[in-house]
Amino acid sequence: MSPELEIFLQERVLPSHRDIVLRFCQQMSEVAPEATQRMRGGTEKxxxxxxxxxxxxxxxxxxxxxxxxxxFTHGASFDDPHGVLKGSGKQSRTIRVxxxxxxxxxEMAGFIKQAAALDTE
Incomplete structure (x- = not known):
């Protein structure tokens, strides 16, 4: 885990939700090891x-x-047989845990695989 992610977990994620983030990060490394983690954004607001x-x-x-x-950036293109993704935009879809x-x-494993595959096409 990167130092930036550790700080993010401590400062921005409620203790009751940290296991969710950690589980997802673990799953990302297992399902899409080619994906890298970084921090995006960060403004005064x-x-x-x-x-x-x-x-x-x-x-x-x-x-x-x-x-x-x-x-998920291109979640609108995903196969979602259980209908768990939300949103109505042209590209992205979300899931809240x-x-x-x-x-x-x-479901997350399937979405991660699809996201990585779409990004390498």
Whole structure:
């Protein structure tokens, strides 16, 4: 884990949601080892968030008071047989996880694979 991600977890993610972020990061390294993690953004008004990228950013991690939102850059193109992705934009789709017990591991693995594959086409 990068020092920037450690700081982000301590400063921006509620203790009750840190396991969600850590589980996702672990899954990213297992499912898409070619993806790298970095911090994106960071202005006076907005704090920076972790993103994973292959050639371009494929997913961003945004904590809230009620959970953690994962925003897949090209999620609108994903196969989503369980209908768990939300959003109506032209490209991105999100999924929010509020408890580690509800972490959709199988669905997330599928989304991670699709995100990495779309980015290498």
């Amino acid at each position: 907005y704090y920076s968030v972790p993103v994973y990228r292959v050639n371009r950013d494929i997913v961003a991690i945004s904590p809230t008071k009620t959970g953690v939102t994962f925003s 509020s408890k580690i017990d509800n972490y959709p591991a199988d």
